[in-house]
Amino acid sequence: GGSGKMDSNTPKNAFNSFVDALVNLVDAPTTWFRETIVAKNRPEYYWYHRQFRRVPTIDECYTDDYVCYIEANEQFKRDKMVDNEVLNILRQRQEDCVLFEGHDHVRKCAKLREEYEKAAENWFIKYGDLGAYGNVRDAYMKQKHRMIWERRHGPVGSGMKDQLD
Amino acid sequence: RVKMSVVSCLRSGTNLLKNVSSPARCLFMIQREMGGHGPRKMVITPSRWQWHKFKDMLHFYFMLGVIPLGTLVFLVNIFIGPAKLSPIPEGYIPKNWEYYPHPISRFLARYLYTSHQQDYEKYLHFMYEEKEKQQMRLLEKKIRTLMAERGDSQAMFYRPILTKYHRYVREEYDRLEHTTGPTI
Numbered sequence: 001g002g003s004g005k006m007d008s009n010t011p012k013n014a015f016n017s018f019v020d021a022l023v024n025l026v027d028a029p030t031t032w033f034r035e036t037i038v039a040k041n042r043p044e045y046y047w048y049h050r051q052f053r054r055v056p057t058i059d060e061c062y063t064d065d066y067v068c069y070i071e072a073n074e075q076f077k078r079d080k081m082v083d084n085e086v087l088n089i090l091r092q093r094q095e096d097c098v099l100f101e102g103h104d105h106v107r108k109c110a111k112l113r114e115e116y117e118k119a120a121e122n123w124f125i126k127y128g129d130l131g132a133y134g135n136v137r138d139a140y141m142k143q144k145h146r147m148i149w150e151r152r153h154g155p156v157g158s159g160m161k162d163q164l165d
Numbered sequence: 166r167v168k169m170s171v172v173s174c175l176r177s178g179t180n181l182l183k184n185v186s187s188p189a190r191c192l193f194m195i196q197r198e199m200g201g202h203g204p205r206k207m208v209i210t211p212s213r214w215q216w217h218k219f220k221d222m223l224h225f226y227f228m229l230g231v232i233p234l235g236t237l238v239f240l241v242n243i244f245i246g247p248a249k250l251s252p253i254p255e256g257y258i259p260k261n262w263e264y265y266p267h268p269i270s271r272f273l274a275r276y277l278y279t280s281h282q283q284d285y286e287k288y289l290h291f292m293y294e295e296k297e298k299q300q301m302r303l304l305e306k307k308i309r310t311l312m313a314e315r316g317d318s319q320a321m322f323y324r325p326i327l328t329k330y331h332r333y334v335r336e337e338y339d340r341l342e343h344t345t346g347p348t349i
Contacts, residue, residue, distance in 0.1 A: 037243050037244070040244065042244065042245060042246040043245065043246075044249070045248050045249070046248055046249050046250070046251040046263070047248040047249070047250060047251075047263055047264060047265060047266045047271075048250070048251065048252070048253045048259045048263055048264055049250070049253075049264070050264050050281070051253065064296075064300070066292055066293065066296040067289050067292060067293050067296075070289060070292055071289075
């Protein structure tokens with residue numbers, strides 16, 4: 001039946017009209033009720049999504065400024081949620097492409113796959129291995145340790161060099 | 166015909182005798198009678214008054230809450246309805262209740278609950294105070310360990326020698342010696 005669609009599906013045969021009648025058995029009274037109560041002016045008023053201002057990040061906080069650290073941590077958690085969803089969307093795109101293309105996915109979905117892999121790698125660089133209780137300080141220290149390692153051994157993935165050379 | 170016999174059997178015993186003439190019917194009715202309810206009896210059971218009264222009161226007090234609140238929620242949902250989501254207009258700071266869609270949530274947020282901003286700021290202030298106290302306690306602990314280690318300050322770990330009690334004892338001893346004579 002065409003209960004959910006706005007365009008009128010005119011029944012083409014007896015089965016269609018039968019199914020339409022069954023659906024309208026429930027749909028017509030509820031639609032009538034809705035029309036009569038929406039026509040009884042419901043006030044038009046709005047609600048908004050909460051928007052958080054950007055606060056100083058952890059690298060701009062003094063070491064004994066705990067309030068600054070708390071705000072930076074909250075911002076970090078919000079940014080992590082946003083990044084999780086972004087990664088989800090990229091992963092969904094890649095998986096839909098793979099599902100759709102079938103055997104051709106190696107060739108046709110290569111760009112989407114590469115985008116997702118790059119985004120996943122960046123996500124892991126920033127948020128990975130921090131554990132369930134990882135806070136913004138841990139992430140900051142992770143970045144610092146990574147930079148020190150890269151200074152000593154070159155880019156990540158190129159192996160450890162001899163120290164003290 | 167089958168149904169009628171069953172009904173006439175169940176309703177009263179006297180009508181049975183009307184159909185005794187045909188033997189088939191007799192047998193049929195006798196068979197049915199065995200599955201019937203039998204003569205009416207007065208069954209003696211313990212009183213279920215308390216249980217019935219309990220159910221009655223439970224039902225009453227439950228409905229006492231459900232009916233007004235249910236009608237209120239029903240009317241609010243129909244005649245006021247939820248709000249529409251829209252982007253925040255330029256230069257406008259929404260009040261704390263304008264972040265909820267349902268009218269009852271908005272009412273509660275407006276008149277009963279503290280706002281998110283208020284809770285957040287109170288939390289930050291509390292954390293700041295606790296951090297200050299923690300810093301002071303750490304400092305005191307550090308100072309105390311240094312004082313214990315060095316032993317150069319009279320503030321702590323210093324036991325002054327009070328000679329008051331030694332004097333009392335000596336006075337007593339002298340008096341005793343005066344009265345009873347020297348011990349040795």
